[in-house]
Amino acid sequence: MRITMVGTGYVGLVTGTCFANTGNQVTCLDIDQSKIEKLNNGISPIYEPGLDELIGRNAKASRLHFTTDKSAAYKNAEIIFIAVGTPSGSDGRANLQYVLAAAQDIGDAIEASSDTREKIIVVKSTVPVGTNIKVQQAVASRTSKTFHMASNPEFLKEGAAINDFNKPDRVVIGAHTKYAADKMRDLYEPFVRQGNPIFIMDIPSAEMVKYASNCMLATKISFINEVANLCEQYGADISEVRRGMCSDKRIGNQFLYPGLGYGGSCFPKDVLAMISMGQDCGHPAELLESVHRVNQQQRDVFLTKLESHFEGADWSKLKIAVWGIAFKPGTDDVREAPSITLIQKLLEKGATVTAYDPVAHETAGEVLTDSITYANNAIEAINDADALIVCTDWSEFKNPEFELMKDKMATPVIFDGRNVYRRSTMREYGFVYHSVGRAPINEENAAV
């Protein structure tokens, strides 16, 4: 099939490349000239494990193309995917300006094209229920030719995007014509060979599946963070509580790791968008309002631990090391990363911050305008540090040389925002240790 992918970001690039890899002719279109230039020079603009190699292989086989030329991109497309961003507006509502601008471009291209094949316009971006109708209207305002609409929300996770796309738990397709449903089913057939389902449903339901799924996962995270905070107050250990809870199959063990709260480009904005959907129809989403609030507070809860530890200290003399800037391991994405909020607060207090992330220094530099130092490796970052904060649970932070760390640091203090380390190990090596939902190890209880 001939596919055009509009938007070459984390979703569009992975999706387009994986469709090319099953033999389709894919053109990825973006308005960002620098992204397309990089891609045409064989460089991926994002870090995603395995993506560079897959792009290279499919581009070489002339199945995957990158362009900023709209008319060329749309000319012969049978299926046009809209995969542009839908960031939160200032009121929390999903900002649809990029989706609707793309829809108008598509309408113009369909009108100008002499290609008589029927076209399907698929909204892959995460959009509030009712958006497909707005897209349909925006396209129809530019062309009198007929076209089909479909909704096809995406569930991939950054850092595991290729595997998630190639082996999805499910594919969700919203379509109102048999032509669109059949074509979309054919397109996804190679990805559901292991019996994973394709669900074909009405468009509003497909749009809602995406928000409901992300909000459910975000709810689990806020729930476990709330329990973790209570554990600290009552002397329980969230790691033990988690083990005890999660062995109940009805509860399960995924997305119940406590930490600094969820970040990234999806959960925060999608929870806000769902809250707005509730407000707009007069049914406030009270549970989700709490999920959001708990998530925002979680970073402050952690910062309070630092403030208590350094109470009375002169912050301008403190050197703080940060391990991990990306919002999760396996990606260079720092959108809504808890590390960014924490670093900004430390800088406001006057501390000197040295950070290390395996891949996210460049993306962090675009957001953190205040000066921090980026270290070349994890050990360099902690040199002479008064404390280390672990913000992202990258594998390389899991088994560091603790003896060496103690030698390098000015004082052996770790604030572990991801519960990466065992308390017993921290006690063995003599660290002052603060984590999430577990009692701290400090001077008073170090020998217990």
Ligand SMILES: NC(=O)c1ccc[n+]([C@@H]2O[C@H](COP(=O)([O-])OP(=O)(O)OC[C@H]3O[C@@H](n4cnc5c(N)ncnc54)[C@H](O)[C@@H]3O)[C@@H](O)[C@H]2O)c1
């Ligand atoms: N990032 C994820 O893991 C993920 C997963 C599932 C769903 N989603 C959803 O997918 C959508 C895209 O997310 P993303 O993270 O890939 O966004 P992104 O910001 O990484 O990429 C969006 C791209 O669209 C381009 N663009 C904007 N307007 C355009 C236009 N008119 N024509 C061509 N290109 C245009 C931008 O230049 C940018 O490169 C969002 O709705 C998001 O919620 C994201």
Ligand SMILES: O=c1ccn([C@@H]2O[C@H](COP(=O)(O)OP(=O)(O)O[C@H]3O[C@H](CO)[C@@H](O)[C@H](O)[C@H]3O)[C@@H](O)[C@H]2O)c(=O)[nH]1
């Ligand atoms: O037990 C957990 C699991 C995750 N997180 C945090 O939650 C955030 C999101 O993590 P994850 O879901 O792994 O990453 P995303 O790439 O944002 O993926 C989510 O958002 C995408 C965009 O909508 C969806 O497609 C995916 O299905 C959905 O998992 C990160 O900050 C994680 O650190 C926790 O704090 N505890």
